[in-house]
Amino acid sequence: MKVLYIVGVGRSGSTLxxxxxxxxxxxxxxxxxxxxxxxxxxxxxxxxxxxxxxxCSFWAAVGDRAFxxxxxxxxxxxxxxPRLVRQRFVPQLATGRFGATYxxxxxxxxxxxxxxxxxxxxxxxxxxxxxxxxxxxQLFALRRxxxxxxxxxxxxxxxxxxxxxxxxxxxxxxxxxxxxxxGTYAPHRLxxxxxGLQLECSVLGAAAEHHARVRYEDxxxxxxxxxxxxxxxxxxxxxxxxxxxVDEHSVHLTPSHGVAGSRxxxxxxxxxxxxxxxxxxxxxxxARRVVTAVTLPQLVGYGYVGRRTRDxxxxxx
Numbered sequence: 001m002k003v004l005y006i007v008g009v010g011r012s013g014s015t016l017x018x019x020x021x022x023x024x025x026x027x028x029x030x031x032x033x034x035x036x037x038x039x040x041x042x043x044x045x046x047x048x049x050x051x052x053x054x055x056c057s058f059w060a061a062v063g064d065r066a067f068x069x070x071x072x073x074x075x076x077x078x079x080x081x082p083r084l085v086r087q088r089f090v091p092q093l094a095t096g097r098f099g100a101t102y103x104x105x106x107x108x109x110x111x112x113x114x115x116x117x118x119x120x121x122x123x124x125x126x127x128x129x130x131x132x133x134x135x136x137x138q139l140f141a142l143r144r145x146x147x148x149x150x151x152x153x154x155x156x157x158x159x160x161x162x163x164x165x166x167x168x169x170x171x172x173x174x175x176x177x178x179x180x181x182x183g184t185y186a187p188h189r190l191x192x193x194x195x196g197l198q199l200e201c202s203v204l205g206a207a208a209e210h211h212a213r214v215r216y217e218d219x220x221x222x223x224x225x226x227x228x229x230x231x232x233x234x235x236x237x238x239x240x241x242x243x244x245x246v247d248e249h250s251v252h253l254t255p256s257h258g259v260a261g262s263r264x265x266x267x268x269x270x271x272x273x274x275x276x277x278x279x280x281x282x283x284x285x286x287a288r289r290v291v292t293a294v295t296l297p298q299l300v301g302y303g304y305v306g307r308r309t310r311d312x313x314x315x316x317x
Contacts, residue, residue, distance in 0.1 A: 031258030
């Protein structure tokens with residue numbers, strides 16, 4: 001059972017990358033698996049196929065195969081998830097130092113996810129499940145599932161572009177049936193979050209047998225070579241025709257059953273790719289300086305500031 005897990009900060013292009021990877025033969029993109037119990041099922045959000053989660057035939061089959069239905073397990077996991085898998089619990093999840101009650105509940109939580117991944121793969125007839133959950137806390141937890149073959153992709157976007165995206169208000173959640181807006185972060189708060197999560201991603205990458213780092217900007221500018229390199233680095237080299245849906249400057253995507261994520265979830269057909277760098281002209285100068293100062297060491301290391309080294313240009317971890 002192979003899980004290709006995308007980790008990083010939101011608004012970095014993870015939905016696009018997840019769908020591109022899920023279209024590789026033998027793979028299936030599930031969306032943000034950690035959102036299934038916290039909001040997708042409880043709010044009956046729309047699946048990537050357009051159907052509400054409760055009436056989607058794919059997810060109904062997954063729930064039946066894994067748990068005999070979603071009702072009981074959703075209520076239990078919606079209660080456990082905020083108690084177990086949060087950013088402040090990363091030290092415990094990384095070291096394994098936690099009490100008996102936490103350990104018992106975590107075992108239940110992880111067993112549910114093991115069964116969920118198995119069911120997704122079986123229903124889809126896939127060997128690789130692509131999970132764009134992004135959460136480092138979730139990934140630290142998943143590493144404790146015995147026998148789960150985790151392949152890790154750290155997706156990075158320039159912190160100033162991420163800060164600009166998270167500062168926009170009034171953006172509707174495309175999968176919500178209640179017309180909810182997406183959350184926002186002030187640039188200085190986002191900068192601290194971005195820097196901290198990238199440090200955790202580095203730790204996770206160093207501990208993973210198969211790991212790749214990909215820059216959003218490279219994915220959009222050169223999708224085919226970037227995706228090919230990514231798959232090779234995580235030990236899943238693509239066959240000759242496996243990337244026929246990825247062109248030099250576009251991708252062809254068909255509807256899938258991925259959940260949560262950005263509005264890219266519901267965009268199908270031939271999609272022209274171009275870098276979203278609106279932050280260069282619209283992010284206020286003060287905010288840009290703060291974000292740059294807080295994240296400068298990583299911006300330099302990833303090739304966003306200063307002379308771009310060859311390793312930074314191709315995303316070597």
